[in-house]
Amino acid sequence: MMKNEKNEQAVSPVIATILMVAITVVLAGVLYVWANSLASEGTDTSASTLNTYTAEDADDAANDAAGGADTLIRMQMTGKDDLAWSFVKVTLSVGDNIYTCSVTAGDDCTISQAAGSNDNAWEPGEYIFLSEGTAEICSAQGCDVG
Incomplete structure (x- = not known):
């Protein structure tokens, strides 16, 4: 077999x-x-993670002197996170002109903090002020800042 x-x-x-x-x-x-x-997860841009701001007229009488230091706008952070000063940059449009504001000298307008802790961060609830720097942004006739 x-x-x-x-x-x-x-x-x-x-x-x-x-x-x-x-x-x-x-x-x-x-x-x-x-x-x-x-x-x-790192690209979450939902509204809950964004800081918000309120802006209003600073109630400073404009002058027409060259290089005037008119205070233009008062801004308050209403968000929830601190923002380091090195990252704060604001763009203003007045008429057809665009102006750059920052904490560094030499820009069209400057950013300052008149009150608050004056540390290296803009914290929620604190105010900053945008003032004329190297550019004459508003004259005695006034201007509409946007």
């Missing part, structure tokens, strides 16, 4: 290879989803 032998040794390495490939594909997919969710 003839023996009917089957060679079952080759089945085990083939199954192991298929399982390893499947596990690798599943693991790569899980890592992709995890990394993608981490990347999207």
Whole structure:
């Protein structure tokens, strides 16, 4: 009688290879989803994370002297986070002209803090003032600052 032998040794390495490939594909997919969710968490721009500000006329009489230091606007931060002074930059539009305001000297207008803790941050509830710097922004006739 003839023996009917089957060679079952080759089945085990083939199954192991298929399982390893499947596990690798599943693991790569899980890592992709995890990394993608981490990347999207850093780009949250919902309204709850943004600082808001109120601005009003500073009630300073404008003068037409060259290089006048008219105080133009008083701004208050109404958001929830502090803002470092090095990042504070405001752009004003008066008529067709655009002016840049910052805490550094030499800009069209300057930013100052008349009260508050005067530390290195603009904190919620504190006021800052925008005043003329190197540019004559408002004259005695007045101006509409936007």
